[in-house]
Amino acid sequence: MMPFSYRLYLVTDEQACLGRDLFWVVEEAIKGGVDVVQLREKQLDTPAFIQKAERLKQLLDKYHVPLIINDNVEVAKAVQAYGIHVGNSDQSPVTVRAQLGAEAAIGYSIEYETQLSTANAAVADYLALSPIFATPTKTDTVTEWGLEGIAHIRKQTQKPLVAIGHIAADNAGSIIKAGADCLAVVSAICSAEHPAYAAEKIRIEIERAAAGSL
Ligand SMILES: Cc1ncc(COP(=O)(O)OP(=O)(O)O)c(N)n1
Ligand SMILES: Cc1nc(C(=O)O)sc1CCOP(=O)(O)O
Numbered sequence: 001m002m003p004f005s006y007r008l009y010l011v012t013d014e015q016a017c018l019g020r021d022l023f024w025v026v027e028e029a030i031k032g033g034v035d036v037v038q039l040r041e042k043q044l045d046t047p048a049f050i051q052k053a054e055r056l057k058q059l060l061d062k063y064h065v066p067l068i069i070n071d072n073v074e075v076a077k078a079v080q081a082y083g084i085h086v087g088n089s090d091q092s093p094v095t096v097r098a099q100l101g102a103e104a105a106i107g108y109s110i111e112y113e114t115q116l117s118t119a120n121a122a123v124a125d126y127l128a129l130s131p132i133f134a135t136p137t138k139t140d141t142v143t144e145w146g147l148e149g150i151a152h153i154r155k156q157t158q159k160p161l162v163a164i165g166h167i168a169a170d171n172a173g174s175i176i177k178a179g180a181d182c183l184a185v186v187s188a189i190c191s192a193e194h195p196a197y198a199a200e201k202i203r204i205e206i207e208r209a210a211a212g213s214l
């Protein structure tokens, strides 16, 4: 098991970067306060995914920001990523743990409350509530957890809770106050005119809400 004490989680989406260089967007996002990055590539084959992940890891290492790989265990292994994120259509966290060992952080999407009591949730280092609010960025989702859903799940687990889905500066504080530990964001940062400024605004809301709930 690995610690997961991050606050602002960038999930990449090249399309959402509106023609700008992904590596530039990521670096700006880090300057604004992103402290963990997931490389999410749904179209690349494994060799191309590895190549991109290697380049991204070099950049992230400069800032001591951990790299999470979406779905692909082979890529996570090849680049010695900090961890991997899997959901219900991917290899299970139990299988991934067997392949990557205790030294990899595993994130697991929670779409149904019944998942909480499974071995898959038990071996995960963080749980992602998927989605908090419906989002055009990913439409193959089940239901929206909403703020009430976060509070409900918060009472049932001590694991770090990552919220994802339609998160931006204007709802960041309420999501943290409802019980999330970390906010995962695609478009509000990748598609922002100034990704650094956008990340900074979200980070400020996170810190403000977290300080208020101490
Ligand atoms: C932080 C985070 N949370 C949820 C997801 C979604 O994972 P999944 O359900 O496996 O869907 P895909 O991203 O693989 O399409 C995520 N990637 N990251
Ligand atoms: C990658 C991803 N997973 C989700 C889930 O619900 O599991 S929602 C999502 C995309 C989130 O994008 P945005 O910040 O633009 O709303």
Ligand SMILES: [Mg+2]
Pocket: 070, 071, 085, 086, 087, 088, 089, 090
């Ligand atoms: Mg997946």
